[in-house]
Amino acid sequence: MIYLRYFASLRETLGHSTAELQIFEPQTVLDVWQLANPDVPLPENTLAAVNMDYVPLSHPVKNCDEVAFFPPVTGG
Amino acid sequence: MNVRICDSLFDPFEQIQLFQHQLALQGKFGATSIFIGTMRDFNEGDDVQAMTLEHYEGMTQKQLCKIIEAAKAQWQILDCLIVHRVGGILPNEPIVLVCVWSAHRAEAFEACRYLMEELKANAPFWKLEKLATSEKRWVSKNH
Numbered sequence: 001m002i003y004l005r006y007f008a009s010l011r012e013t014l015g016h017s018t019a020e021l022q023i024f025e026p027q028t029v030l031d032v033w034q035l036a037n038p039d040v041p042l043p044e045n046t047l048a049a050v051n052m053d054y055v056p057l058s059h060p061v062k063n064c065d066e067v068a069f070f071p072p073v074t075g076g
Numbered sequence: 077m078n079v080r081i082c083d084s085l086f087d088p089f090e091q092i093q094l095f096q097h098q099l100a101l102q103g104k105f106g107a108t109s110i111f112i113g114t115m116r117d118f119n120e121g122d123d124v125q126a127m128t129l130e131h132y133e134g135m136t137q138k139q140l141c142k143i144i145e146a147a148k149a150q151w152q153i154l155d156c157l158i159v160h161r162v163g164g165i166l167p168n169e170p171i172v173l174v175c176v177w178s179a180h181r182a183e184a185f186e187a188c189r190y191l192m193e194e195l196k197a198n199a200p201f202w203k204l205e206k207l208a209t210s211e212k213r214w215v216s217k218n219h
Contacts, residue, residue, distance in 0.1 A: 008130055008202035009214045052135035054198070068132060074215045075131070075160065075201025076113050076172050076192060 002061055004036055007070035010046065023061060030057040032067050045072055078156055079140045081131065083163040088112045088173040095157045095175070105154050105177040109184035111192050117167035119215065123208035129162045129171070132200035136160070143194040147176075151183040156191065160201065 004019040011017045014037065021036050029048045048055055049068040061067055080091070092110065099105070117124055140158050147153060159173040174191045178184040196218055203215035 005132070007132055007200065008204070049132075049135060049200075052132070052138045068135070070132070070200060071202065071214070072216070072218065073196075073198065073200050074203045074218045075129070075199045076196040076218075 002032065002063065003066045004032070005066060005068040007068065009071050010043065010069055013043075014040065023063065025060070025062060027061050028057065029055060029059045029061055029067060032061050033057075033069060042069075043071070046070070047072060078144055078158060079137050080157075080159045081133075081136060082159060082161050085169055086159060086161065086173075088159065088170050091157065091159050091173055092175050095155075096177070099155055099177065101154045101177065105179060107178050107181040107184035109176045109178075109181070109188035111172075111174040111188055112170055113172040113192075115165055115167050115169050115171055119205060120217070124167065124205050125208050125210075126167075126206040127165050128204040128206075129160075129165060130202045130204065131160075131162050135200050139198050139200065140195065143191055143198065146194070147187045147190055150190070151178070151187040153178045153183055153187045156187065158191065158195065160195075160199070162201070 002021050002023055006014050006017050019036055033042050047070055048057055050059055050065050115127060144156055154177045156176045161171050174188055176184045176188040204212055205215055206212050
């Protein structure tokens with residue numbers, strides 16, 4: 001099982017902030033998005049993190065990982 | 077702790093004073109550089125009434141700690157403090173404080189600028205503005 005997190009405008013678009021997904025390795029971050037949201041293309045400029053570190057969409061995902069998707073950050 | 081996430085109004089000058097009193101570096105620092113970011117009542121040509129700051133609890137702290145470690149590797153700083161607001165916020169209220177203590181001014185100035193720029197680029201915060209028209213919109217430009 002992997003744990004999905006969505007933030008800000010992406011959370012609003014999807015209508016939920018968390019989800020769980022059963023995966024069969026090897027899968028990438030982009031695979032995870034497509035499996036979890038088959039009807040929603042990944043918006044351009046979306047950032048991804050695995051276990052709270054930034055990763056590219058080609059990054060492999062392992063069981064028990066927390067995978068997050070969010071728009072560009074605007075803090076400060 | 078060098079990183080604080082506040083869900084209510086904070087006084088940056090009080091935070092600096094409290095942190096500085098606890099520094100085990102009394103007599104060692106000759107320079108203190110401070111950046112305070114404050115909420116404006118306008119953005120992109122529109123009047124802004126209020127804002128909600130969302131963040132990724134845990135990742136925010138992790139990324140800010142990484143930024144601090146990178147600054148400490150690059151400059152001889154004695155200590156630093158980052159405070160960032162989350163939740164509902166109003167114009168004139170402080171959003172962010174970055175403060176750096178060092179022996180000499182160059183390190184304090186440069187590390188403070190670095191920390192702030194890296195925070196803006198990498199810390200997972202998002203701003204949702206409420207305009208004077210009551211319309212809500214996510215801030216997309218990170219000036």
